[in-house]
Amino acid sequence: MIPPAVVPIPSDLRKRYSRSPEGRAWLASLPGLVQDRLDGWQLDVDLEPGAGPWNGHGGLVFPVLQHGTPAALKVSFPHDEALVERHALSLWDGHGAVRLLASDAASCSLLLERLDAGRWLQDVPLEQCPDIWGSMVRQLSIAPDERAEWQEFDHVAAAAERWSDDLPADWEQLGRPFPRWLLEAALEVCQTRGAVGRRSGTDVLVHTDLHFMNILAKPGSRQDHRAEYLAIDPQPMIGEAEFAVAPLLWNRLAELPRSDPELALLARCEAFSTAAGLDTEVARQWSLAREVENALWYAAKPGHGGDLARSLWVASTMAGRTLDGLPKAHELPEPGPSAV
Numbered sequence: 001m002i003p004p005a006v007v008p009i010p011s012d013l014r015k016r017y018s019r020s021p022e023g024r025a026w027l028a029s030l031p032g033l034v035q036d037r038l039d040g041w042q043l044d045v046d047l048e049p050g051a052g053p054w055n056g057h058g059g060l061v062f063p064v065l066q067h068g069t070p071a072a073l074k075v076s077f078p079h080d081e082a083l084v085e086r087h088a089l090s091l092w093d094g095h096g097a098v099r100l101l102a103s104d105a106a107s108c109s110l111l112l113e114r115l116d117a118g119r120w121l122q123d124v125p126l127e128q129c130p131d132i133w134g135s136m137v138r139q140l141s142i143a144p145d146e147r148a149e150w151q152e153f154d155h156v157a158a159a160a161e162r163w164s165d166d167l168p169a170d171w172e173q174l175g176r177p178f179p180r181w182l183l184e185a186a187l188e189v190c191q192t193r194g195a196v197g198r199r200s201g202t203d204v205l206v207h208t209d210l211h212f213m214n215i216l217a218k219p220g221s222r223q224d225h226r227a228e229y230l231a232i233d234p235q236p237m238i239g240e241a242e243f244a245v246a247p248l249l250w251n252r253l254a255e256l257p258r259s260d261p262e263l264a265l266l267a268r269c270e271a272f273s274t275a276a277g278l279d280t281e282v283a284r285q286w287s288l289a290r291e292v293e294n295a296l297w298y299a300a301k302p303g304h305g306g307d308l309a310r311s312l313w314v315a316s317t318m319a320g321r322t323l324d325g326l327p328k329a330h331e332l333p334e335p336g337p338s339a340v
Helices: 010-017 020-042 080-092 126-140 146-154 156-173 178-193 197-201 261-275 280-299 305-318
Strands: 043-046 059-067 068-078 100-104 109-115 116-120 204-206 216-217 230-232 236-239
Touching: 010 020, 020 059, 020 068, 020 109, 080 100, 080 109, 109 305, 126 204, 126 216, 126 230, 126 261, 156 178, 156 197, 156 230, 156 236, 156 280, 178 197, 178 280, 178 305, 236 305, 261 280, 261 305, 280 305
Parallel strands: none
Antiparallel strands: 043 059, 059 068, 068 109, 100 109, 116 216, 204 236, 216 230
């Protein structure tokens, strides 16, 4: 077993959080946070000598043993999504998502059942993915009840209402980085799915980042596409389940056919929506708006030209008018850790 103090912090995580005083303070506190949870939950780090912890965009994950039983300790930077993750996992209770074993709000730490980090939906042939993803969404789409955890989540309709103000302001401030018609298409979605959607839509708990790499197999399950898969890293919100489709469309673009990839992307939206029992048109609308919002985020960040092109390609394709002058679908970059 390796003491946590000598487990290196992955370079991408260190680089990301070294940019702000809050991030640097969190990096400095990590060894103590990890040790506190190892002691408090009676855990042993289960790493081979020389191996490091797993990490995503916002934290570290250590394979651990609790009284000999495999588990995973996740310690996150206290950003908005991480602060509410424990509430969503508690509500799902292992149905469609990784099971929460314990949580500590003060350190933004979770003790989770351990999944197979080497087997994810990213490696499953794309034609087999809709059934797996659709079954998972059906399990995750639970309706609000009287439990206190439901009060912790933002509503997707409220996000749309904020975008109605923020998107045009950002578009102007950033020098109008794409045609006005695409902005207006996104604003129409915000109006349709915002206040109107809040009244007419069905509220469920939504995993808003349910892409292929956030779906892992359970250890010991089958080695084919019929393995039992569970979701991780939910970034939870309340609202229409169709909001969850978008990340499937901005990942694995290189697998679209070179002949008419635009039609194929729309068909992908339909296939995953149908498998989950969702409304394809509502999923298309949300995907358009989400990718326009992503595009403006990338436009504000130096060095994200490829990410901006990808978001504009997906958004305009969802709008039915793929922009000219963008790279071909198979040339667009995959989302990096900050975007997936």
